[in-house]
Amino acid sequence: MAWSGRLPCFLSCLFIYTLSPCDSHPHWTLPVRPSNDTARKVSDVATEVAAYADVAKQIIELAVFGAAQNRSYRRLADFTDTIGNRVSGSANLEMAIKYMYSALTQNGLDVHLEPVKIPHWVRGKESAEMIVPRVKNLALLGLGSSVGTPPEGIKAEVLVVRSFDELKQRASEARGSRVVFNQPFVSYGETVAYRAFGASEAAKVGAVATLIRSITPFSINSPHTGWQDYQDGVKRIPTACITVEDAEMMWRMSQRGQKIVVRVTMGAKTLPDADSFNVVAEIPGWQYPEQVVLLSGHLDSWDVGQGAMDDGGGAMISWEVLSLIKDLGLRPRRTLRTVLWTAEEQGGVGAQQYYDLHKVNISNFDLVMESDVGTFRPVALQFTGNDAARKVMEEVVKLLAPINTTKLETHAEGTDISPWMQAGVPGASLHVADSRYFWFHHSEGDSMSVQDPQDMNLCSALWAVVSYVVADLQDMLPR
Amino acid sequence: MAWSGRLPCFLSCLFIYTLSPCDSHPHWTLPVRPSNDTARKVSDVATEVAAYADVAKQIIELAVFGAAQNRSYRRLADFTDTIGNRVSGSANLEMAIKYMYSALTQNGLDVHLEPVKIPHWVRGKESAEMIVPRVKNLALLGLGSSVGTPPEGIKAEVLVVRSFDELKQRASEARGSRVVFNQPFVSYGETVAYRAFGASEAAKVGAVATLIRSITPFSINSPHTGWQDYQDGVKRIPTACITVEDAEMMWRMSQRGQKIVVRVTMGAKTLPDADSFNVVAEIPGWQYPEQVVLLSGHLDSWDVGQGAMDDGGGAMISWEVLSLIKDLGLRPRRTLRTVLWTAEEQGGVGAQQYYDLHKVNISNFDLVMESDVGTFRPVALQFTGNDAARKVMEEVVKLLAPINTTKLETHAEGTDISPWMQAGVPGASLHVADSRYFWFHHSEGDSMSVQDPQDMNLCSALWAVVSYVVADLQDMLPR
Incomplete structure (x- = not known):
C-alpha cells in the first residue's frame, strides 16, 4: 500500500489496448442455486446465501487442504524470485506485467492489458x-x-x-x-x-x-x-x-x-511518464457478463526488497480466486474480474485511470475488492456499503465459519478501489493479522520470508468465497 | 557475546601496565553488618544475608527511583554515540578504552589498564x-x-x-x-x-x-x-x-x-596482533582488599552497529555498580573490581590473558560475574558453584524481592569468566528477557534503540546488590 494523501497530477493518455471477448467456457458446469425471486426480504437473502454453504466448503477445502494448497504462495515465490521488485516506470515492472499476462493466459483465463501512463522516478x-x-x-x-x-x-x-x-x-x-x-x-x-x-x-x-x-x-x-x-x-x-x-x-x-x-x-530524478498496463483477467458471468465483481491487488512495488508483501500477495490471491473457481468448474452469474493495478505506490495511478475509463459503467460494478495490507492470517472482511448491502454481506461471511473468519468490519480500505467506493460502489478489503506489516513495508525486508503458505491459503479461501457468492447472487448488492 | 567454540591461539606478550594503589576512601562509611562468627550454619548465613535487606533497598532505591535513575543508560548512549562500534584492533577500540579510563577516573574510582595483545582482522x-x-x-x-x-x-x-x-x-x-x-x-x-x-x-x-x-x-x-x-x-x-x-x-x-x-x-585481511588493554576499576575492600568480587562486560564489539547491546550494556552496568556503592558511601569487606574486557568477540582473548596473569591468585577470587547477553529486563541470576555456595546465593537473591528478580538459575554463562569457572571459582551471569537478542546480535541493528533505561536500572540494581553483598559477607563463597 502507498499513502492515502492527494493523488499525483499526471493522469493522462488513456486508451484501451486490447479487450478479449468473453469466452463461453462451455466445459464449466453450473452449481445449484437458490430460487429466482426478485423482490426479497432479508430472510430471503439469508436463505439464498445459506444455500452456498456447500459451495463455500468446496472452495475452502480446495484452497486450504486440497490440490490448490500453497499454490498462491508458490506462485508468489516464483513471481518475486524471478522478477524481484517492480517500481513504477522500471523494466522490472514491464517484465512483471508480461510475466503475469503469460501466467494468467496459461491458466486458461480471459486476459487483457489496459494501457496507462505512470510516473517514472529513478533513485x-x-x-x-x-x-x-x-x-x-x-x-x-x-x-x-x-x-x-x-x-x-x-x-x-x-x-x-x-x-x-x-x-x-x-x-x-x-x-x-x-x-x-x-x-x-x-x-x-x-x-x-x-x-x-x-x-x-x-x-x-x-x-x-x-x-x-x-x-x-x-x-x-x-x-x-x-x-x-x-x-x-x-x-x-x-x-x-x-x-x-x-x-x-x-x-x-x-x-x-x-x-x-x-x-x-x-x-534521484523524474523522467517523462512511462507506458504501463493494468492487467485484467476474468471469468465472464453466465447470466450478466456486463456486471462485475472486481478483485484486485497491485503488481508494482517499491524498488527495494521483493515486493512480496506489498502487494505481490494481494495480486496472487486475487489470481488464485479465478483459479479456484475454474478448478471447481464453477461459473458465477456475474463476471469475476481480477485487476492487477500498476503504479499504486505513486498514489493509485493505474487504478485512477481505470476508474476514469470505466466509470461510465459504474452501475454494473457490483462490488470492488482489494487486498493491499498483506496476506497474513485473515482476521475479517472489511466492508463499505449501505445498511442493506451490509446485511447481505453479514450473511456471506457466515459461509467462512469453516476457517473461522466470519467477522465483518466497517470501512474497506484500498487506494486503488477508493474512487469506486467514493462514488457509492460497495467495497471490500482483507483485514489480516498485520502487527508486523509496517516493519517490512517499503523496505528491503519486504520479501518472501515474511509470507506463510497456510496464511495465504486462508486468505485465498476467504477472498474466493466472498467474491464468488456475491457474483452469483440473484441481485447486485444494494447501494 | 561471541561464540563458545575453541579459543584462538595468539595469547602472548603479557605484562602489567599500571596498577593503582588501593586508596583508603576515608570519606566512605561502613554499613551495619551482622556478627563475626567463623564456623557457621546455613541458618547463620541466612541471618547474615537477611541483615542486608535495608542496604539492598537503598541500592535499589538509588538505582531505580533515585538520583542514579537512567544513569547507566545515559552513559551507554554517550559512550556508543561518541565512539560507535569497537572491533578488536581498531582505532575505535583504542578510543573506547581511553574514554572509559577517563570516565572511570573522573568518577573517583581506582582505575588501571592491563595490556594484552589482540587479533587485528580488518573487513x-x-x-x-x-x-x-x-x-x-x-x-x-x-x-x-x-x-x-x-x-x-x-x-x-x-x-x-x-x-x-x-x-x-x-x-x-x-x-x-x-x-x-x-x-x-x-x-x-x-x-x-x-x-x-x-x-x-x-x-x-x-x-x-x-x-x-x-x-x-x-x-x-x-x-x-x-x-x-x-x-x-x-x-x-x-x-x-x-x-x-x-x-x-x-x-x-x-x-x-x-x-x-x-x-x-x-x-578482508588479518594484520599482526595489536596492543590493547583490559580496563580495571575498583573499590578496594576495607578488610580483605586482596580478595575480589569481579564484575564484568566487554568493551569491544563487532564493526557494525553501535555495540550497545553486545556488550556496551554489560560494561555500563558493571561500572554502575561501583558508582552506586560509592554514591551510598558503602565500602565492602572485599574488593569490588569491574573489568571491561577487550577482544571478547575473538574468543575471550583479553579475558584469557587476564586469567593467565592472575590465576596465581585464584584463591582470592570470590565470585566472577559477567553480563554479556544484553541488559534487557532482568529475569534471574544465573549461578555456577557448589551446593554450599548456591545456598548462600539463594539467600542473596531474596534481597532482590523489591524488584521481583529473586530467581536463581543454574549455570552462569560468559566467554570471559569461563576460565575462572572451569577452575572452580563460583560464577554469576545475568539472565534477561532476551527474546530479541539474536535479532540484533552482531548486526547493524545493535544500537541504542534496543536499550531501555528502566531495564538497565533494574539490571544495575540486581548487579549491585549481588556483588556488594557477596563482597561484604564475612566469608568467601564456599568452593
Whole structure:
C-alpha cells in the first residue's frame, strides 16, 4: 500500500489496448442455486446465501487442504524470485506485467492489458554520511518524487526536530540547515505525514534538505522508502528516509548540544511518464457478463526488497480466486474480474485511470475488492456499503465459519478501489493479522520470508468465497 | 557475546601496565553488618544475608527511583554515540578504552589498564551480487578471520545445502562451487556451528568460497557477522554471512532446478596482533582488599552497529555498580573490581590473558560475574558453584524481592569468566528477557534503540546488590 494523501497530477493518455471477448467456457458446469425471486426480504437473502454453504466448503477445502494448497504462495515465490521488485516506470515492472499476462493466459483465463501512463522516478546512486561529531555511514532511501542533489552532494548542519510544531517553533534555526525529523511512530496513517510533507514543510522555513525517520514501529537499521508530495509553489529540496536508529542517535546528540553535520548525495530524478498496463483477467458471468465483481491487488512495488508483501500477495490471491473457481468448474452469474493495478505506490495511478475509463459503467460494478495490507492470517472482511448491502454481506461471511473468519468490519480500505467506493460502489478489503506489516513495508525486508503458505491459503479461501457468492447472487448488492 | 567454540591461539606478550594503589576512601562509611562468627550454619548465613535487606533497598532505591535513575543508560548512549562500534584492533577500540579510563577516573574510582595483545582482522570493502538467474545485490558481512578474495572477486556457481549432512551427501557437487548454507535457526548455541565451521567443512569437499545464512531467528534483510574458525590443514576460503531472505531465496531457486551464480568480493585481511588493554576499576575492600568480587562486560564489539547491546550494556552496568556503592558511601569487606574486557568477540582473548596473569591468585577470587547477553529486563541470576555456595546465593537473591528478580538459575554463562569457572571459582551471569537478542546480535541493528533505561536500572540494581553483598559477607563463597 502507498499513502492515502492527494493523488499525483499526471493522469493522462488513456486508451484501451486490447479487450478479449468473453469466452463461453462451455466445459464449466453450473452449481445449484437458490430460487429466482426478485423482490426479497432479508430472510430471503439469508436463505439464498445459506444455500452456498456447500459451495463455500468446496472452495475452502480446495484452497486450504486440497490440490490448490500453497499454490498462491508458490506462485508468489516464483513471481518475486524471478522478477524481484517492480517500481513504477522500471523494466522490472514491464517484465512483471508480461510475466503475469503469460501466467494468467496459461491458466486458461480471459486476459487483457489496459494501457496507462505512470510516473517514472529513478533513485540513482545515493549515500549519506554523518561527518560531525564523528564519521558514520547512514543507511538511507530517497523518497519517491524527490529531486536529487548536486553530484558532490549537500553538506549541511543538522536541525533535529520531533514534530511539525517544533519545526515551526525553531524556524529561525532551520535556514540553510538539513532538517532531520525524528517523529515518534504513532500509526502509519498519522505518522506518514512526515514522509509525505516533511520536505515542503522544511523548505518553507529555509531548509536545504531533509532526512526523515522511517515510518515504522520497529527497525533493524532498515530505511523505508515511499512516495512524497511537494507542495506547489514551495522550493523542492532533496528528501530521504533514514533509520529509526540514526534519527534517534542524532536526536540524542542534538539534546547534548552537539553540532551535527551530514552530507547526502542523491542521484534521484523524474523522467517523462512511462507506458504501463493494468492487467485484467476474468471469468465472464453466465447470466450478466456486463456486471462485475472486481478483485484486485497491485503488481508494482517499491524498488527495494521483493515486493512480496506489498502487494505481490494481494495480486496472487486475487489470481488464485479465478483459479479456484475454474478448478471447481464453477461459473458465477456475474463476471469475476481480477485487476492487477500498476503504479499504486505513486498514489493509485493505474487504478485512477481505470476508474476514469470505466466509470461510465459504474452501475454494473457490483462490488470492488482489494487486498493491499498483506496476506497474513485473515482476521475479517472489511466492508463499505449501505445498511442493506451490509446485511447481505453479514450473511456471506457466515459461509467462512469453516476457517473461522466470519467477522465483518466497517470501512474497506484500498487506494486503488477508493474512487469506486467514493462514488457509492460497495467495497471490500482483507483485514489480516498485520502487527508486523509496517516493519517490512517499503523496505528491503519486504520479501518472501515474511509470507506463510497456510496464511495465504486462508486468505485465498476467504477472498474466493466472498467474491464468488456475491457474483452469483440473484441481485447486485444494494447501494 | 561471541561464540563458545575453541579459543584462538595468539595469547602472548603479557605484562602489567599500571596498577593503582588501593586508596583508603576515608570519606566512605561502613554499613551495619551482622556478627563475626567463623564456623557457621546455613541458618547463620541466612541471618547474615537477611541483615542486608535495608542496604539492598537503598541500592535499589538509588538505582531505580533515585538520583542514579537512567544513569547507566545515559552513559551507554554517550559512550556508543561518541565512539560507535569497537572491533578488536581498531582505532575505535583504542578510543573506547581511553574514554572509559577517563570516565572511570573522573568518577573517583581506582582505575588501571592491563595490556594484552589482540587479533587485528580488518573487513575491507566487500560486496556480493547474484548474477544468474537474475542480477540482485546481496547484503553480506564477511566473518571475522576470513581471508579475502582476489580484487576482482570470486565468481562461482552456487550449491545450496541445508545442513552439514546434506553437504556430505552432495560432496561431488561442491567441487569448485560456492556453498551456500541455508540452515534453519534452531538456537544460537547449535546453529552458530555453521558460521564457525562452515568454511572449513565446505573447503574439505572442494568449495572455493562459502556464504552462510545469518545466525538469527528474525531478519529485516540484515546480515550478521561474527568470528569463524579455520581448521588446521584445511584450505582457507573466503566466508561471509548473507541475509536469511537471500539464503531462502537461493534455496527456493535451487529447488526449482535453477542455476545460480554469485560473485563476491572481500577485502578482508588479518594484520599482526595489536596492543590493547583490559580496563580495571575498583573499590578496594576495607578488610580483605586482596580478595575480589569481579564484575564484568566487554568493551569491544563487532564493526557494525553501535555495540550497545553486545556488550556496551554489560560494561555500563558493571561500572554502575561501583558508582552506586560509592554514591551510598558503602565500602565492602572485599574488593569490588569491574573489568571491561577487550577482544571478547575473538574468543575471550583479553579475558584469557587476564586469567593467565592472575590465576596465581585464584584463591582470592570470590565470585566472577559477567553480563554479556544484553541488559534487557532482568529475569534471574544465573549461578555456577557448589551446593554450599548456591545456598548462600539463594539467600542473596531474596534481597532482590523489591524488584521481583529473586530467581536463581543454574549455570552462569560468559566467554570471559569461563576460565575462572572451569577452575572452580563460583560464577554469576545475568539472565534477561532476551527474546530479541539474536535479532540484533552482531548486526547493524545493535544500537541504542534496543536499550531501555528502566531495564538497565533494574539490571544495575540486581548487579549491585549481588556483588556488594557477596563482597561484604564475612566469608568467601564456599568452593
